[in-house]
Amino acid sequence: MAIALPRTRVTGAAPRGVAPGLAVTYLSLIVLLPMAALAWQTQKGGWSTFVDAVTAPDAAAALKLTLAAALIVAAINAIFGTLIAWVLVRDEFHGKAVVNSLIDLPFALPTIVAGLTLLTLYGPDSPIGLNVTYTRTAVVLALLFETLPFVIRSVQPVLHELDRDMEDAAASLGARGPVIFRRIILPNLLPAVVSGMALAFARAIGEFGSVVMISGNVPFSTEVASVHIFSQVSSDYEAGAAALSVVLLAISLTVLISLSLIQRWSSKHDR
Amino acid sequence: MIARLTLRFVALGYLGALLLVPVGIIVWHTFSGGLGPVWDAITAPEAVNALKLTLEIALVAVPLNTAFGILAALILVRTNMPGKALLSALVDLPFAVSPVVIGFTLILVYGQNGWFGAWFVDHGYPVIFSTPGMVLATIFVSLPFVAREVVPVLREIGTEQEQAAATLGATPLQTFRRITLPAIRWGVVYGVVLTTARAIGEYGAVAVVSGKVIGQTQTLTLRVQQSYENFDHAGAYAAALELAVIALATLFLMNLLHPRKDG
Amino acid sequence: MNRLQATGIAAALVLVGVTATACGGSGTANGAPTKTINLVAYSTPEASYKELIPAFAKTSAGDGVEFTQSYGASGDQSKAVEAGQAADVVHFALEPDVKRLVDAGKVAGSWDEGPQQGIVADTEVVFAVRKGNPKGIRTWDDLVKPGVEVITPNPFSSGGARWNIMAAYGAEIDEGRTPDQARAYLSDLFHHVPVQDDKASASLTTFTGGKGDVLLAYEQDALAAQAAGEDLEIVYPPQTILIQTPIAVTKGAPPVAKKFVDWLFTPQAQTILAETGYRSVLPSVEAKYAAKYPDTSQTFTIEDVGGWDEVMASFFDPEHSVMQQIESSLGVSTS
Numbered sequence: 001m002a003i004a005l006p007r008t009r010v011t012g013a014a015p016r017g018v019a020p021g022l023a024v025t026y027l028s029l030i031v032l033l034p035m036a037a038l039a040w041q042t043q044k045g046g047w048s049t050f051v052d053a054v055t056a057p058d059a060a061a062a063l064k065l066t067l068a069a070a071l072i073v074a075a076i077n078a079i080f081g082t083l084i085a086w087v088l089v090r091d092e093f094h095g096k097a098v099v100n101s102l103i104d105l106p107f108a109l110p111t112i113v114a115g116l117t118l119l120t121l122y123g124p125d126s127p128i129g130l131n132v133t134y135t136r137t138a139v140v141l142a143l144l145f146e147t148l149p150f151v152i153r154s155v156q157p158v159l160h161e162l163d164r165d166m167e168d169a170a171a172s173l174g175a176r177g178p179v180i181f182r183r184i185i186l187p188n189l190l191p192a193v194v195s196g197m198a199l200a201f202a203r204a205i206g207e208f209g210s211v212v213m214i215s216g217n218v219p220f221s222t223e224v225a226s227v228h229i230f231s232q233v234s235s236d237y238e239a240g241a242a243a244l245s246v247v248l249l250a251i252s253l254t255v256l257i258s259l260s261l262i263q264r265w266s267s268k269h270d271r
Numbered sequence: 272m273i274a275r276l277t278l279r280f281v282a283l284g285y286l287g288a289l290l291l292v293p294v295g296i297i298v299w300h301t302f303s304g305g306l307g308p309v310w311d312a313i314t315a316p317e318a319v320n321a322l323k324l325t326l327e328i329a330l331v332a333v334p335l336n337t338a339f340g341i342l343a344a345l346i347l348v349r350t351n352m353p354g355k356a357l358l359s360a361l362v363d364l365p366f367a368v369s370p371v372v373i374g375f376t377l378i379l380v381y382g383q384n385g386w387f388g389a390w391f392v393d394h395g396y397p398v399i400f401s402t403p404g405m406v407l408a409t410i411f412v413s414l415p416f417v418a419r420e421v422v423p424v425l426r427e428i429g430t431e432q433e434q435a436a437a438t439l440g441a442t443p444l445q446t447f448r449r450i451t452l453p454a455i456r457w458g459v460v461y462g463v464v465l466t467t468a469r470a471i472g473e474y475g476a477v478a479v480v481s482g483k484v485i486g487q488t489q490t491l492t493l494r495v496q497q498s499y500e501n502f503d504h505a506g507a508y509a510a511a512l513e514l515a516v517i518a519l520a521t522l523f524l525m526n527l528l529h530p531r532k533d534g
Numbered sequence: 535m536n537r538l539q540a541t542g543i544a545a546a547l548v549l550v551g552v553t554a555t556a557c558g559g560s561g562t563a564n565g566a567p568t569k570t571i572n573l574v575a576y577s578t579p580e581a582s583y584k585e586l587i588p589a590f591a592k593t594s595a596g597d598g599v600e601f602t603q604s605y606g607a608s609g610d611q612s613k614a615v616e617a618g619q620a621a622d623v624v625h626f627a628l629e630p631d632v633k634r635l636v637d638a639g640k641v642a643g644s645w646d647e648g649p650q651q652g653i654v655a656d657t658e659v660v661f662a663v664r665k666g667n668p669k670g671i672r673t674w675d676d677l678v679k680p681g682v683e684v685i686t687p688n689p690f691s692s693g694g695a696r697w698n699i700m701a702a703y704g705a706e707i708d709e710g711r712t713p714d715q716a717r718a719y720l721s722d723l724f725h726h727v728p729v730q731d732d733k734a735s736a737s738l739t740t741f742t743g744g745k746g747d748v749l750l751a752y753e754q755d756a757l758a759a760q761a762a763g764e765d766l767e768i769v770y771p772p773q774t775i776l777i778q779t780p781i782a783v784t785k786g787a788p789p790v791a792k793k794f795v796d797w798l799f800t801p802q803a804q805t806i807l808a809e810t811g812y813r814s815v816l817p818s819v820e821a822k823y824a825a826k827y828p829d830t831s832q833t834f835t836i837e838d839v840g841g842w843d844e845v846m847a848s849f850f851d852p853e854h855s856v857m858q859q860i861e862s863s864l865g866v867s868t869s
Contacts (some may be wrong), residue, residue, distance in 0.1 A: 034376035108468030108518025124744030202367035234691035252367030260359035383618030400619035502762035
């Protein structure tokens with residue numbers, strides 16, 4: 001009943017005992033185990049197979065396109081995501097709650113349905129006369145749709161918690177809107193924006209369902225890495241598929257680890 | 272004032288073009304043939320089965336991921352465990368893994384020629400091309416949401432109140448229930464909504480490990496695809512609309528029950 | 535105690551999850567014990583099986599037999615069965631997908647020893663064009679005229695694409711070109727392909743969605759699209775390949791599965807196949823449907839262009855092959 005609490009670093013809700021072990025076990029079973037299988041499949045072919053598979057011209061082109069598209073998407077998300085989050089937190093208008101709920105729709109809408117609707121909307125029979133399907137623009141569009149919520153959802157809570165006293169103080173001292181934004185709001189938001197961008201980027205390089213429907217999948221032109229992996233799996237070239245998957249994973253992991261390091265750094269400097 | 276209106280206009284315009292118009296297209300396509308075919312498509316036995324399976328899978332994946340998500344967030348924010356950066360990255364990883372790769376790796380582990388597949392098949396519980404494999408794939412893709420929503424909130428609320436409670440003699444669980452949980456509940460709620468939505472909508476990974484057996488291992492998303500390719504557009508759009516409605520209903524229900532301060 | 539409580543809750547959650555998962559699993563795995571046939575097939579015969587299965591149920595052999603049905607891209611389905619999906623009868627778009635299961639020990643090597651060599655239904659590669667054939671597509675050479683867009687899936691993911699490519703290659707050979715010239719034609723052809731979907735059915739929806747001037751399609755698929763009200767016309771090229779779709783019973787399948795497959799070769803079943811878009815493998819049935827399936831093309835088979843073993847290695851190997859080189863060249867000469 002009476003568990004002696006260690007007096008140092010008492011943070012009431014810190015999980016202890018078997019709980020962390022449980023979490024790590026769960027994570028290992030669900031995430032780590034399949035990834036280990038992937039690594040194992042990759043090393044079976046040896047280093048030279050890996051290098052050959054990744055540097056093959058079509059694979060390299062697919063990777064390049066994927067990374068470029070993901071970067072563009074992350075950048076656009078940074079701007080529009082912050083803007084939308086700002087409007088949702090600081091602005092008042094009718095139907096705001098509805099709009100706020102809609103933000104998560106890209107997560108909820110199956111990627112295949114997203115692909116289907118984007119195809120209908122921007123395809124040869126486009127009701128708005130905008131035919132961009134089967135081009136690189138289409139790839140970016142599909143990714144923009146799928147990654148919309150990341151920056152918004154990561155900026156929103158921070159913006160909400162942000163103390164308005166500072167802004168008011170700055171305003172009373174005569175600072176104008178843009179100055180307040182640049183000097184006071186942006187520095188506080190930046191970690192959240194970067195974190196949202198990183199997630200959007202990581203999600204974008206793996207996206208498959210919507211892209212496969214509207215990109216056209218032509219090697220060297222519109223074929224992204226995940227589609228290339230799919231076609232390698234389909235043609236029984238598992239060594240190649242595993243190699244390219246590992247590269248994608250390594251990129252994602254690097255982005256995500258640097259992200260969590262940045263988060264720790266910024267949270268330490270907050271207080 | 273003008274700046275504010277412009278901002279609002281740009282933000283809503285962007286959302287409208289990217290979100291609303293595509294969803295409007297689904298609705299429009301669904302009902303372009305009238306109500307009758309839509310009703311028939313939704314009540315067809317295969318469609319009902321697909322819906323049931325979709326919900327069952329979500330019912331398993333969501334509670335598991337919620338419990339894990341809260342725990343993981345607490346570990347990430349409140350402890351000094353070594354390798355925390357790695358843990359955090361691993362929690363986020365499912366965002367970044369291509370669905371195709373998820374399916375591929377699950378087969379490498381649980382397929383009949385995989386690491387443990389044969390053992391499961393021998394004991395009468397085949398994992399891949401059966402419901403458990405689809406559950407695993409769904410858990411995988413929807414894993415990060417709760418943790419991701421809770422972490423920033425935990426960080427924002429700080430530890431002062433928790434420390435105060437502890438000083439006053441509250442046990443860790445009391446502190447968690449009385450102080451931490453109420454403070455993070457919006458994070459949890461949103462995490463659950465997102466997890467549910469993602470679990471219901473997953474296509475790629477589930478497609479790879481489902482046997483696509485009609486009426487048994489066919490989820491709603493798989494049905495959308497199969498119907499569409501069989502020129503059963505009414506069926507495809509009806510199932511797509513069903514998915515969108517489920518997703519929207521979850522989102523709105525949460526808002527209705529607990530209006531967020533900023534929403 | 536608090537720690538215990540927390541652990542207990544977590545453990546209970548995991549337990550619930552595992553139990554529910556297990557229940558779901560056993561529910562689908564066991565089903566009816568004896569008279570169930572698990573059918574795993576490629577996408578397009580779904581409409582045919584919708585008619586075939588009820589008809590079989592009315593025969594004495596099929597009385598009380600239940601089916602589970604799974605349809606998808608041929609290669610995916612074959613891989614799924616290889617990796618453990620329950621299957622008693624498999625029906626694929628091309629022979630190498632059965633061969634994979636023979637190699638995996640799932641199908642007996644003698645599967646193709648019946649009177650029809652395991653081929654249950656035929657179809658052909660045809661051109662699907664827009665209503666009225668505005669670009670005047672008649673021959674294979676018309677496909678590579680300036681400004682013509684051809685839709686075909688990616689040969690590394692789609693079985694249908696492999697049939698299309700071998701049809702084009704064989705047609706060139708048939709016109710007296712050398713193998714080198716025929717390969718150059720393929721390269722030319724793929725420079726006219728703006729979209730390479732992952733599977734044949736996706737290409738069909740791309741085309742009916744308004745992209746491209748010509749779709750290289752299964753005749754059966756094109757007929758099904760027409761029947762579904764899609765605005766397309768079928769052009770029979772002067773030469774084309776006869777697509778032979780193989781069917782096989784897996785090892786360990788119940789005897790009724792074999793009876794079902796045998797029944798599929800009867801005139802009754804072959805008539806249903808002919809009604810639903812396939813060319814019958816029985817001459818008697820084929821003769822009856824001569825009007826529906828015109829014999830205008832000079833047809834050849836996969837054996838005439840080397841047989842699948844040879845073709846898979848020289849054309850479709852993902853690392854070193856004709857198509858791999860062509861796909862790689864797309865990046866160089868277009869941009």
